[in-house]
Amino acid sequence: MTRINILDPGASPLDYYGYELRRYREAAGLTQQQLGDIVNYTASLICQIETAKKLPTAQFSERVDAALGTGGALSRLVDLVMRSQLxxxxxxxxxxxxxxxxxxxxxxxxxxxxxxxxxxxxxxxxxxxxxxxxxxxxxxxxxxxxxxxxxxxxxxxxxxxxxxxxxxxxxxxxxxxxxxxxxxxxxxxxxxxxxxxxxxxxxxxxxxxxxxxxxxxxxxxxxxxxxxxxxxxxxxxxxxxxxxxxxxxxxxxxxxxxxxxxxxxxxxxxxxxxxx
Known part of the structure; x- marks a missing residue:
């Protein structure tokens, strides 16, 4: 059985973003592949962002917000995430x-x-x-x-x-x-x-x-x-x-x-x- 990497949302803004992305996706009942098909990104990329291995872009966040009906929650996090990488x-x-x-x-x-x-x-x-x-x-x-x-x-x-x-x-x-x-x-x-x-x-x-x-x-x-x-x-x-x-x-x-x-x-x- 594959071990799911559960992030600590308090570890960093990037970890928090990944945690929230996974939470919203699972609440919508979608797999990474299904969400990827909707927003035109690979399941691998979604996995990397959910596990805080890759930075989300503004465009990615806007598409996922629209697909998951988050009310722009992820887009509002992008600047904080990017700034934390400086x-x-x-x-x-x-x-x-x-x-x-x-x-x-x-x-x-x-x-x-x-x-x-x-x-x-x-x-x-x-x-x-x-x-x-x-x-x-x-x-x-x-x-x-x-x-x-x-x-x-x-x-x-x-x-x-x-x-x-x-x-x-x-x-x-x-x-x-x-x-x-x-x-x-x-x-x-x-x-x-x-x-x-x-x-x-x-x-x-x-x-x-x-x-x-x-x-x-x-x-x-x-x-x-x-x-x-x-x-x-x-x-x-x-x-x-x-x-x-x-x-x-x-x-x-x-x-x-x-x-x-x-x-x-x-x-x-x-x-x-x-x-x-």
């Missing part, structure tokens, strides 16, 4: 991203995680360690759900021009990534600017940072090193970083000129003729 020191930042009214960031070397494609994120996360890469990539991409909210944050990104040339993985990956940046070109709530090489000395030479602004809570600025992150609401730090950001935006290309540069680099460096 490094402990980064979970506070993910919460800031989810609550912020406005997000301003500066990145001189890499596309920020909130704008990364699956392939780009996978390459960055796997650069040093490839353990559990699928789940870590899914958790990073889940943060991008902030753009799907009824009222998403106003988002400003200033990238160093090196971001366009720093070849992460390969030409196909970079072309897809730059296409994603261009997909926001007509989105008034997502603004991307490029700080060109010839700017010379600029206000961001000390490294990347993020600024989170809220409707009522104090503004928080964030920076990180190799091992951890450093959020602070210290008024002096907030004022200093905000001033630096104003200077960076002023020195960067306009939103329109930035899009043209991104398009030009994509076609010249990662165009179809370069992919063979």
């Amino acid at each position: 490094p402990a020191w980064f979970r506070e930042v993910a919460e800031l991203e989810a609550r912020a009214r406005e997000i301003c960031l500066f990145q001189p070397q890499l596309v920020h995680g909130l704008l990364q494609t699956d392939a780009y994120a996978r390459a960055v996360l796997g650069a040093v360690e490839d353990d559990d890469l699928n789940n870590r990539t899914a958790a990073r991409l889940a943060r991008q759900r902030v753009f799907q909210k009824v009222q998403p944050p106003v988002f400003w990104a200033v990238f160093g021009e090196a971001v366009l040339y720093h070849k992460v993985s390969g030409a196909n990956v970079m072309r897809e990534q730059l296409l994603k940046l261009l997909s926001f070109e007509r989105n008034p709530r997502v603004n991307i600017q490029i700080l060109p090489f010839d700017t010379g000395i600029h206000a961001g030479l000390l490294g990347s940072f993020d600024i989170f602004r809220f409707a009522t809570d104090p503004t928080i600025v964030y920076s990180e090193d190799y091992e951890t992150g450093h959020p602070t609401a210290n008024p002096d730090a907030v004022e200093s970083r905000s001033l630096r950001y104003d200077h960076l935006r002023a020195a960067a290309l306009s939103i329109e000129d930035s899009a043209e540069l991104i398009r030009s680099v994509m076609e010249d460096r990662y165009g179809e003729q370069q992919l063979a």
Whole structure:
């Protein structure tokens, strides 16, 4: 007789999700195979999610909620589950991203995680360690759900021009990534600017940072090193970083000129003729 793995729902958000999925499925009188046939996923995948071996996606949760009549219970758990998969020191930042009214960031070397494609994120996360890469990539991409909210944050990104040339993985990956940046070109709530090489000395030479602004809570600025992150609401730090950001935006290309540069680099460096 096959031994059924019973999860402890208090062990983690992922365990709780798996426990609830199994409970709802069994209450509906369905096997894993039957539920899989209804929602167009394999019984193996449902088993892996029920035993906390694989992360559920938002699409999976929506389909299962509809099939089992849960009233959206599983979909409401997805963000919590995904956030629990992030490094402990980064979970506070993910919460800031989810609550912020406005997000301003500066990145001189890499596309920020909130704008990364699956392939780009996978390459960055796997650069040093490839353990559990699928789940870590899914958790990073889940943060991008902030753009799907009824009222998403106003988002400003200033990238160093090196971001366009720093070849992460390969030409196909970079072309897809730059296409994603261009997909926001007509989105008034997502603004991307490029700080060109010839700017010379600029206000961001000390490294990347993020600024989170809220409707009522104090503004928080964030920076990180190799091992951890450093959020602070210290008024002096907030004022200093905000001033630096104003200077960076002023020195960067306009939103329109930035899009043209991104398009030009994509076609010249990662165009179809370069992919063979």
